[in-house]
């Protein structure tokens with residue numbers, strides 16, 4: 001079950017941090033990886049086994065984690081049921097601990113700091129950490145992920161944190177028993193909301209899309225795909241203004257955005273599909289190319305960005321799939337791309 005950030009944050013993986021080797025003068029790490037989610041750790045496993053001696057900047061744990069959370073988004077999750085290899089599912093934080101241990105087993109160095117700014121205009125690349133240290137690297141993998149956007153209602157966040165039937169990921173949680181043959185609501189009006197709602201129609205008795213306007217901004221084909229389902233319904237000009245339920249969700253309070261009249265809709269699940277924000281703010285002046293939503297643009301099927309030697313992997317470069325297994329796959333690609341690029345550049 002997906003849960004959003006809680007105040008107090010999740011426990012970072014503090015086990016076995018090796019100190020980061022000093023890089024003096026022109027010497028530089030062969031590979032620095034920014035981010036410790038599935039993409040970052042998978043890149044580290046591959047790069048460490050290829051003897052690139054990667055250093056992973058995992059981010060500093062914070063009371064209100066926001067976009068920087070050592071271990072990444074799965075630290076905010078309870079059960080992960082769809083990652084291959086875990087037949088009976090696994091808790092998100094436990095899974096990320098295994099990723100980290102596997103990366104460290106091959107010599108990955110873990111740096112518990114944020115990267116706050118970068119200079120990718122010349123090589124070796126330089127990056128500044130939250131401690132003020134300057135780090136040099138011949139190649140960099142950006143794996144800084146993304147964060148789901150929430151409505152920000154108190155009861156929404158409470159029930160999402162406790163696994164009480166509020167989620168920001170239908171593909172992750174929609175198939176759980178609690179949602180089967182139930183009335184569910186999806187908030188949003190774009191392609192993601194259509195996709196999530198259409199997915200939920202396979203399991204639910206009825207799926208309502210609650211949308212604040214009188215038309216969707218989603219593509220026609222995605223709208224039709226949802227509307228063609230026998231159990232699909234839309235509440236136009238409607239905003240969720242509260243979530244009702246103690247341990248688990250029982251309903252949502254809807255406000256008509258035109259008349260301001262309020263009514264209750266009984267639901268057993270609420271899925272928020274109002275977009276994600278890729279974690280790229282600290283890269284804004286890096287020269288990296290971003291799309292209109294802020295995702296890093298990849299130049300090929302792999303992880304190549306517009307800056308030679310800088311690679312990107314996972315949710316920071318993927319607004320479409322946003323799954324742990326796809327992020328891990330992209331991390332693998334990035335490490336292989338970096339290894340080949342360094343070899344071609346004669347960096348040993």
Ligand SMILES: Cc1cc2nc3c(=O)[nH]c(=O)nc-3n(C[C@H](O)[C@H](O)[C@H](O)COP(=O)(O)OP(=O)(O)OC[C@H]3O[C@@H](n4cnc5c(N)ncnc54)[C@H](O)[C@@H]3O)c2cc1C
Pocket residue numbers: 001002003004034035036037038039040057058059060067068069070071072073074076077079080081082083113114115116143144145146148168169172173279282313314315316322323324325327
């Ligand atoms: C609540 C929730 C539940 C989910 N459940 C599932 C599920 O059941 N199954 C599934 O497959 N997927 C699930 N997902 C999606 C999955 O978590 C993501 O697709 C996956 O974590 C993306 O991995 P990533 O490595 O790209 O990025 P992330 O996991 O987002 O990791 C990003 C990393 O970058 C670090 N970072 C960011 N900025 C900096 C910086 N400036 N300096 C240093 N470090 C930085 C962060 O600390 C973090 O370690 C869920 C997502 C959410 C939000």
